Amino acid sequence: MPELPEVETVANGVHERVHGARIRAVSLGPHKEPLKSAPAHIEATLTGARIEGVRRVGKTIVMDVKQRNGKPAQATIHLGMTGRLLVSDRNVPLPPHTHVTLHLDDKRDVRFVDPRRFGRMGIVDEGTTYEGPGKEPLTITADEFAALFKGRKTSIKAALLNQSLLHGVGNIYADESLFHASIRPARLAGTLKRSELNALHTALQKVLRHAIQLGGSSVSDYVDADGVRGFFQLEHRVYSRTGEPCKTCGKPIEKITLGGRSTHFCKHCQK
DNA sequence: CGCGGGCCCTGTGAGC
DNA sequence: TGCTCACAGGGCCCGC
Numbered sequence: 001m002p003e004l005p006e007v008e009t010v011a012n013g014v015h016e017r018v019h020g021a022r023i024r025a026v027s028l029g030p031h032k033e034p035l036k037s038a039p040a041h042i043e044a045t046l047t048g049a050r051i052e053g054v055r056r057v058g059k060t061i062v063m064d065v066k067q068r069n070g071k072p073a074q075a076t077i078h079l080g081m082t083g084r085l086l087v088s089d090r091n092v093p094l095p096p097h098t099h100v101t102l103h104l105d106d107k108r109d110v111r112f113v114d115p116r117r118f119g120r121m122g123i124v125d126e127g128t129t130y131e132g133p134g135k136e137p138l139t140i141t142a143d144e145f146a147a148l149f150k151g152r153k154t155s156i157k158a159a160l161l162n163q164s165l166l167h168g169v170g171n172i173y174a175d176e177s178l179f180h181a182s183i184r185p186a187r188l189a190g191t192l193k194r195s196e197l198n199a200l201h202t203a204l205q206k207v208l209r210h211a212i213q214l215g216g217s218s219v220s221d222y223v224d225a226d227g228v229r230g231f232f233q234l235e236h237r238v239y240s241r242t243g244e245p246c247k248t249c250g251k252p253i254e255k256i257t258l259g260g261r262s263t264h265f266c267k268h269c270q271k
Numbered sequence: 272c273g274c275g276g277g278c279c280c281t282g283t284g285a286g287c
Numbered sequence: 288t289g290c291t292c293a294c295a296g297g298g299c300c301c302g303c
Binding site: 033080081082097114115116117118152153154158162259260 | 273274275276277279280281282
């Protein structure tokens with residue numbers, strides 16, 4: 001489901017609701033795929049811990065906690081395609097596909113729900129801090145950004161999706177930022193001129209910030225921690241608009257596959 | 272090492 | 288109306 005703006009929206013919403021709360025107990029569902037760490041380790045780390053904060057790193061939600069013994073620890077939640085992190089009153093029925101429930105000491109739960117089970121929740125190794133696999137798109141400089149793509153033989157679209165380069169960009173925002181930078185997704189990353197990379201750097205940050213302001217994109221059933229939909233899908237120029245007229249030139253938006261994912265662009269506006 | 276493709280899952284919606 | 292099939296916002300793993 002979620003890319004950087006959606007994960008940011010969820011993390012901020014959960015943070016506002018639960019920071020400072022204590023986790024009284026932890027319940028785990030029957031499936032083990034959604035757990036990145038041993039079930040007993042997740043339970044032992046989080047039971048009795050106080051939630052210090054919830055934030056986003058790349059597409060991952062990081063929950064900073066202070067354990068009963070006073071030691072800091074971190075839980076990570078990656079939402080995959082269909083994951084949700086909900087704060088619910090405990091009397092609200094547990095949704096199907098709930099894999100982890102953190103029972104707070106104030107009659108509320110934090111619930112990790114994921115029908116498709118591509119998401120993962122885990123505990124960060126003791127003594128280390130989660131940094132994510134790549135660079136942060138919102139704060140990377142133009143110089144650092146350009147350096148990422150030097151010598152790359154893959155398409156710029158695939159490179160944008162490579163989380164070990166930039167973390168947080170997914171299919172929607174890769175397509176949208178390439179449109180705003182007027183660059184065709186199939187162009188080889190290593191062949192882009194510095195002026196084009198500068199335009200892409202600017203477009204990417206602008207698109208991501210705008211999407212965060214609108215609470216992310218709600219395609220299908222995405223909702224934030226309050227069950228509220230985002231509105232950035234109304235701003236999409238190319239994503240999921242195959243055959244519809246380009247909002248700049250009127251020619252139909254094309255769809256191809258790159259990096260194994262559907263890729264939308266305007267042949268006329270993007271060079 | 273870098274890159275592309277297959278695969279992991281369930282739900283939804285288009286098309287028949 | 289009801290069924291089947293393709294496809295979905297991600298990323299790991301494997302082989303080349």
